[in-house]
Amino acid sequence: MLSYQHYFHAGNHADVLKHLCWYLTIDYLNKKDKPYTLIDTHAGEGVYPANDTRNTERLTGIAKLASSDTNSALLNDYLALVSKYSDAQQFPGSPAIAHALMRTTDKLHVIERHPSAYKALQYWAKSLKTDSIHCHNRDAFEGVVGLCPPKVKRGAIIIDPPYEQVDEYTWVANAVSHIIRRWPQAHLLIWYPLLGARAAAKAKACNTMTERLIHIAQGNQLEWCNSELCYTSSANEQGMYGSGVLCLNPSWVYADTMRNTLPNVVDYLGSGATWSVTE
């Protein structure tokens, strides 16, 4: 099933959360001169039109935050990056955030299976005239395991499936258990939706997945940090009311930075918004 198209959703509250976690992880890797490898398993198109009239979901996220000046250096840096892309009428997806932060010594692998999203991703990557970005038109779950461990073992992975099928929750947990065996030092970010009553079966599968991921982390003596951002209360929303990013192997600044950043995000999202960070 490949009906999901991210351009309907780019810049929503879930993108804001996941892109902050991704930005923070790469920014931390930049603190040392040593090169790193990044893998984006569900890359999407790379960049999206900033003012696509088909996309009303940006009104739940980036449209509320743009041009704010906050008490969080991470949020201010992320918004400055978004504003740079807005000048070109674009919104940066996870590959573009990685590209903006990487140095010439670093490598980015982007995996995308949808034919039209892959075409757009490849077009974007080619336009950058760099040999640091490698595009893979294949399935994310077998692709990421095949790429692990990379030659340069400092690095990070972002796993951001659409979860169109309930089985994807199991595929994520299976892939993570393989990745951890092959590349135990990777910083690993796994995005997941928080779903209301209409999607009860998926919400249950998602809970099982996050419990299994934490169990995998604990069994491998890895630290973890879970950040959640809710746009509205679960009681008000039948569909996706928020989302989370579970990080395995977070850097030592990760949890405190998220605890400083998410209250600022919530201030702009509106009165029903809430956040949490657990370790």
Ligand code: SAM
């Ligand atoms: N990570 C992107 C960002 O933040 O800009 C958004 C990605 S979007 C949520 C999920 C993407 O995964 C879609 O572009 C979809 O076509 C792609 N996708 C879905 N199933 C896939 C699979 N099994 N393998 C690779 N890509 C897949």
